[in-house]
Structure formats: structure tokens, C-alpha cells
Amino acid sequence: MSRLQVLLVAGTHGNEINAPWLFDQWSRNVDLVNTSSLEVIKIVGNPKALDLRERYLNRDLNRSFRSDLLGTAIGCDYEVERAKEIMALHGESGSSPCQIAIDFHSTTANMGSSLVIYGRRACDLAIASLIQFHLGLPVYLHEMDSSQTGFLVENWPCGLVVEIGPVAQNLLDIRIVQKTKLVLEACLQEVSKVLYGQAHFPPSLIVHRHIKSIDFPRDVDDIPIGCLHEEVQGNDWKPLKTGSPLFSSLTGYLEHLDEREEVVPVFINEAAYAEKKIAMSLTKREVLPVQENWKEELKQLVQN
Ligand SMILES: [Zn+2]
Numbered sequence: 001m002s003r004l005q006v007l008l009v010a011g012t013h014g015n016e017i018n019a020p021w022l023f024d025q026w027s028r029n030v031d032l033v034n035t036s037s038l039e040v041i042k043i044v045g046n047p048k049a050l051d052l053r054e055r056y057l058n059r060d061l062n063r064s065f066r067s068d069l070l071g072t073a074i075g076c077d078y079e080v081e082r083a084k085e086i087m088a089l090h091g092e093s094g095s096s097p098c099q100i101a102i103d104f105h106s107t108t109a110n111m112g113s114s115l116v117i118y119g120r121r122a123c124d125l126a127i128a129s130l131i132q133f134h135l136g137l138p139v140y141l142h143e144m145d146s147s148q149t150g151f152l153v154e155n156w157p158c159g160l161v162v163e164i165g166p167v168a169q170n171l172l173d174i175r176i177v178q179k180t181k182l183v184l185e186a187c188l189q190e191v192s193k194v195l196y197g198q199a200h201f202p203p204s205l206i207v208h209r210h211i212k213s214i215d216f217p218r219d220v221d222d223i224p225i226g227c228l229h230e231e232v233q234g235n236d237w238k239p240l241k242t243g244s245p246l247f248s249s250l251t252g253y254l255e256h257l258d259e260r261e262e263v264v265p266v267f268i269n270e271a272a273y274a275e276k277k278i279a280m281s282l283t284k285r286e287v288l289p290v291q292e293n294w295k296e297e298l299k300q301l302v303q304n
Contacts, residue, residue, distance in 0.1 A: 002195055004302055006188065007090045007098035008042040012062050012105065012152060013272065014049025015169040018176040019104035022184075034185050036192035041090060041098060045152065046082060053170050055272060062103070066150035083152070092157060099301055100127070101156035102187055104180055107165035108271040110234040113179050116140045116161035117207075118151050122291070123158035126298035129205040129290050130190040131160075135183065138237055140266055140283060141207040148213075148276075157301050162187070169271055194302045201290050208237075208264050208283035215277040217247055217255055226253045228269050228279060236268050239285075247279075 010019035023042050026032045044050055046061045058077035069080045070087060090098045100123075115137050117124040128139050140163075142148070153159025162183050167176045193199040216224035226247030227233075232240070239262045240246075247255040257263070263282040267273060270280075 002303060003097075004100070004191075004195060005039045005041055005090075005096070005098045006191060007101040007156065008040055008184065009045045009086075009101065009103040009152065010042070011047065011050040012045030012103055013055045013060075014046050014051070015053055015055045015272075016106040017050070017053070017170055017172055018106050018164070018167060019180050020044055020050055021172055022177050022180050033181060034188070036185070036189045038188050038192050038195070040188065041096065043086065043090070045086070045103070046079065048078060048082075055169075062105075062152050063148065063150040065152050065155045069150065086152075087155060091155060099157055100191060101153045101159040102184070103153050103159070103161045104184065105161055105163050106167050106176055106180075107163045107267065108168055109236050109267045109269060110166045111163060111236040111266060112138075112165065113183055114138045114140055114163050114266075116142055116163060118154050118159075119143050121158070122294040122297040123301055124160055125205060125288065126201070126290070126294035127158060127187075127190065127194075128160060128207075129202055129294070130194070130199060131183075131187055132205060133200075133202040134186050134190055137183070139205065139207045140281075141209045141286075143210055145210055145213070158298065160187075191302060194298055197299075197303075199295075199299075201295055203290060205288045205290055207286050207288060208266065209286050211259075211263060211282045211284055213273075213276075213278040213281040214246075216279045217253075225249060226255060229254075232265065232268060232280070234268065236266050237264055239264050240282075 010023045049056050059079045061079040064079045064083045117128050164176050164179045167173045217226050219225050226249045229245040229248045240257050244257045246257050265280045268280040
């Protein structure tokens with residue numbers, strides 16, 4: 001008998017309300033979501049922020065799972081205490097431990113449904129390949145970004161983020177709820193197949209590897225002097241060639257892409273990233289052959 005429990009998280013950001021609403025509906029009707037017979041634990045990441053419809057109270061919960069913060073004494077920010085609490089309950093050595101964590105977010109960017117993985121852990125790459133094969137979702141591989149660390153799912157042996165968009169913050173949208181449910185069920189179905197030895201891995205995983213994030217051009221007073229160019233706004237995942245226009249204004253300001261190679265923009269004009277001074281992130285498309293050790297590590301984790 002496998003000990004496997006899958007942690008499902010919604011509302012890690014309190015102004016992303018579609019996944020928490022789905023979870024609430026699911027609590028009232030246990031047959032609403034097909035879990036493919038897996039043991040799942042579903043939680044609201046940041047319940048206080050969700051009550052307030054704010055992204056967070058003191059700091060971004062999804063940047064608070066850093067070892068230096070988790071190791072601090074009591075009395076810190078609410079989100080750091082909440083991160084410790086979630087780890088104590090459902091971390092790998094918690095009181096009700098989970099081995100896999102899936103964190104459901106929404107984005108204001110026109111990205112459709114996508115997966116985000118952090119770094120190149122074998123289990124994450126393996127499960128992403130299965131879900132991508134099942135649903136055809138793009139995968140954003142976030143790595144080598146020292147300015148952004150402490151993501152929730154990195155603290156579980158296997159974890160990924162699901163991003164569904166576009167939807168404004170604090171706006172309930174049935175299309176976003178339906179897509180969240182669809183991806184959630186596909187994720188659980190693929191984990192279940194691994195558990196029962198029925199997983200069929202694709203030959204390769206297509207990722208969009210993070211290169212860098214870029215801010216709006218600003219004047220000395222920190223005011224943006226340009227908006228995203230009309231050919232960029234809303235065109236997430238659409239490749240940009242060298243010299244493509246990036247930012248423009250009504251008074252003739254125009255800035256072009258100075259990357260040497262074609263890049264693929266994501267999280268274009270994501271509302272939540274204004275505070276992080278990110279107008280968009282640039283990625284590069286790469287095809288990674290699915291490795292035997294990815295499959296083996298995922299099977300070990302799920303089946304033991
Ligand atoms: Zn979020």
C-alpha cells in the first residue's frame with residue numbers, strides 16, 4: 001500500500017480566487033472532482049489574505065518558503081508563520097506528510113493554461129512531461145533567477161505550479177474554474193497512472209527556459225515612459241525576433257528587443273508583477289529528451 005498523499009494548494013495568493021472557489025465547491029460536493037482514487041489533501045495557502053482579497057498581508061507567501069525564513073523564530077511575518085505551519089502539517093516529514101505538491105494560481109496575463117517548474121528536479125520534469133503529453137500545456141522552466149526564490153512547491157520532493165489565465169485579480173470566472181478543474185484532474189490522473197504502473201511517458205518534454213525578466217523603461221522619477229508595444233501586449237508564448245518592438249508611448253518613444261536570438265515572452269504585463277518591476281519574462285524554447293532517471297525517481301517517490 002502506497003503512503004502517497006498529494007497536496008493541492010489554492011489561494012497561495014489571496015487575490016486569485018478561482019481555485020479556492022473550486023476547492024470550496026468541492027468540499028460541499030465530494031464527487032465534484034475526479035481524484036483518480038488518489039489520497040489528496042487540499043488547503044488554502046493564504047486564508048487570511050483570501051478573506052481580505054489581498055495578494056498577501058506582510059509578504060508574498062510564494063516567496064516565503066526559503067530555508068533562512070523557515071528557520072527563524074516565531075514572531076515574523078504572517079506568511080512566514082503560515083509557510084512553517086504548512087510545512088509542519090504537510091511537508092515531507094510533517095504530521096500528515098505529502099510527497100507531491102500542486103499549487104494552483106491564476107494570472108492576468110494572456111497565457112492560457114500552463115505549468116511552472118522550478119529548476120531541473122527529475123520528478124518535476126517527469127510529471128510535467130506526462131501532463132504536457134496529456135493536455136499539451138506549455139511548461140515554463142523557472143531557473144537561475146536569484147531575484148526570485150522561496151517558492152512553495154520547491155519544498156516537496158515533487159511539485160509544480162499550475163497557472164490559468166487570463167483573469168483579473170479577484171474576479172470569479174467560470175472558464176477559469178473549469179480549466180483549473182480540468183488540469184487538476186489531469187494531474188491526478190497522471191500521478192495515478194504512475195502509482196499503478198500505467199504511465200506512458202513521451203519521448204521529450206518541451207520547456208520554455210527562463211532567461212530573464214525585464215522591467216518597463218522608466219524615467220528618473222521611476223515612472224514608466226513606455227507601455228508594452230501593441231504587438232507584444234497579450235501575445236504571451238509568441239516568439240519575438242531580435243529587434244522586435246517591446247515598449248512604446250504616445251509621443252514616439254520606442255524600445256526594441258536587444259536579445260541576439262529569438263525569445264518567447266511570458267507573464268506579459270502580469271498585474272501582480274508590477275510590484276516586482278517585471279513587465280514580462282523572456283524564455284527560450286528547448287526540447288529535453290525524457291530521461292530514464294526522471295521516470296525512475298518519480299516511480300520511486302509515488303510507489304514507495
Ligand atoms: Zn499566484
